[in-house]
Amino acid sequence: MPEIRHLPQAPTGRRPLAPGGGIDAHRHDTHQIVYACSGVLSVTTDAGTWVAPASRAIWIPAGTVHEHRAHGNTDLRLVGLTGDPLGLARPAVLAVEPLLRELIIAYTADPGDGAERDRLLGVLLDRLRRSPERPFHLPTARDPRLVAVCAMLDDDPADGRTLAQLAARAGTSDRTLARLCRAELGMTFPQWRTQLRLQRALLLLADGVSVTAVAHRCGWASASAFIDVFRRALGYTPGRAFTL
Numbered sequence: 001m002p003e004i005r006h007l008p009q010a011p012t013g014r015r016p017l018a019p020g021g022g023i024d025a026h027r028h029d030t031h032q033i034v035y036a037c038s039g040v041l042s043v044t045t046d047a048g049t050w051v052a053p054a055s056r057a058i059w060i061p062a063g064t065v066h067e068h069r070a071h072g073n074t075d076l077r078l079v080g081l082t083g084d085p086l087g088l089a090r091p092a093v094l095a096v097e098p099l100l101r102e103l104i105i106a107y108t109a110d111p112g113d114g115a116e117r118d119r120l121l122g123v124l125l126d127r128l129r130r131s132p133e134r135p136f137h138l139p140t141a142r143d144p145r146l147v148a149v150c151a152m153l154d155d156d157p158a159d160g161r162t163l164a165q166l167a168a169r170a171g172t173s174d175r176t177l178a179r180l181c182r183a184e185l186g187m188t189f190p191q192w193r194t195q196l197r198l199q200r201a202l203l204l205l206a207d208g209v210s211v212t213a214v215a216h217r218c219g220w221a222s223a224s225a226f227i228d229v230f231r232r233a234l235g236y237t238p239g240r241a242f243t244l
Contacts, residue, residue, distance in 0.1 A: 004065055010080030014108050017070035019207065025067045031081040032060045033128065035096060035104050039074030040206040042199075043067070043091065048139040050093050051199045053206075055234065056134055057104070059092045066091070072206030077108040085125045094131040103127060136233075138192075138199055139185045145172045146180040150192075157197045158219035163189050193219075198233055201226065211238045 004025050010032035015023075017039070034041060035057040043050045043058050045066045052058050060066055070076065086092075096104070103124040110117065141147045148170040153159055164174040181189045197218040204214045215226035230238050 009082075010060075010062075011078050012080045012108060013078055015076045015078065017068075017074040017076050019070060019072055019074075021074075022069040023067060025065055027063055027065045028080070029062055031062050031084060031086075033079040033081065033094075033104070034058045034060060034068065035077045035079070035101075036070070037075045037077060037101065037105055039070055039072035039076075040202050041074055041076060042069045042071065042203070044069070045091060046140065047090070048137055049199070050091050050137050051202055052093055052136065053202055053234070054101070055096055055236070056093050056136065057096050057100075057131075059086060059088055059094055061089055061091065064091060071203040072208070074206075077104050079104060079107060079124070081125075083125075085129055091137075093134050093136040094128070095134050096131065097127070100124070100127040100131060136195070136199070138195055139187075141180070141184050143180050143184060145170045146177065146184060149177060150196075153193060153196055157193075157200045158217055160219060194229065194233075198230065201230065201238070205238055214238065 004027060007026060007028040010028040010030045019039075034043065034052075036052060037054055040051060040053050041058065043052075043060065043066050045064055050058050068076070103120065107117070107120050107124055141150045145167075149166045152166065152169070161169075162174075163177055167174045167177040170177070178189055181187065181192055185192050187195070197220070201214050201218045204217060205211070209217070211227065212223045215223045218226070220226035220229070227237055
């Protein structure tokens, strides 16, 4: 098992990442905001995976073992925080409005100290506290039957089998599988499958795959159906995903 790096302080700054690049598993004793102002960033812990395009940031609480992965050319910005402005003990995806985006970019571009930088951080934290959560979390299953089903769909998000068909393949019933979804994933099976498909779609779009191809590879019947679900979940169309 690879050694998990321990950092006393969560770093602040800019770290460009090439497609497929990342930061291996580590933890730090202070909180951190991670934000990709270009590309898409995924953060994985033992509880699941969080994905954030440029309209989202990810909150990582102190002590959380996590790893970063870049999808597309990713301009990663890291903000280490010695205080606890949000009071969240779990990772979360937060909305990033235009002012907060510019504050994060400005703060991470200059690693120096001083009164002006302190004021910049103060405004950044004020805006951060006002940022609503935008749930975009794919939880990790524990029960072997649910793990098997999740793995099948992770391998092929376009798999259109029903819950009953997947349950039979995993050696259980659809009722049991539905109960496990609610208990372990905190959502219904259709909600989890949609979340999986949306996350995969974001990663494919970041890699330059066309909207039509993404819709097909992620299980939507048409590009228009995909665009509709994507817009309702993220607030903009797939075509605008990397022009924000």
